[in-house]
Amino acid sequence: MKGRKLALVRGSGNVFRDLGHENADVEQFKAILAAEIIKVLDREGLSVRGAQGRTGIAAADFSRIRNADLGRFTLDRLMAIINRLGSRVEVKVKIRRADPVGHGVSA
Numbered sequence: 792m793k794g795r796k797l798a799l800v801r802g803s804g805n806v807f808r809d810l811g812h813e814n815a816d817v818e819q820f821k822a823i824l825a826a827e828i829i830k831v832l833d834r835e836g837l838s839v840r841g842a843q844g845r846t847g848i849a850a851a852d853f854s855r856i857r858n859a860d861l862g863r864f865t866l867d868r869l870m871a872i873i874n875r876l877g878s879r880v881e882v883k884v885k886i887r888r889a890d891p892v893g894h895g896v897s898a
Contacts, residue, residue: 821861824869824880828856831876846875 807822808815832842832853839853852872855863870880 817866818861820866821864821869822859824866824873825856825859825861825864827878827880828853828869828872828876831873831878832857842876846872848872848875 802809805815805819807818812818831837832839837845839850839857842848842853843850852864855861856869856872861869873880
């Protein structure tokens with residue numbers, strides 16, 4: 792690549808938006824909630840079966856969350872799972888004008 796300039800593109804802060812996903816904000820929020828569920832499981836040493844026993848939620852659901860297979864989950868379902876694990880979700884909403892994605896910067 793000698794002699795070629797690479798264009799660096801600053802991301803939007805949402806990888807799903809950067810990849811052109813239609814529901815990028817929802818997908819990112821799901822990923823954040825899933826990561827929090829995984830943190831609780833890890834912190835408390837819960838297996839998927841242990842989490843099932845504690846919450847009544849199917850072990851397969853916890854397995855899907857661990858594998859980032861979030862297509863079947865709604866935001867409210869993920870928040871309900873967090874609540875059953877004994878944590879609470881606090882959401883702050885900030886509305887701002889959308890910035891165009893992909894401002895090129897030469898390196």
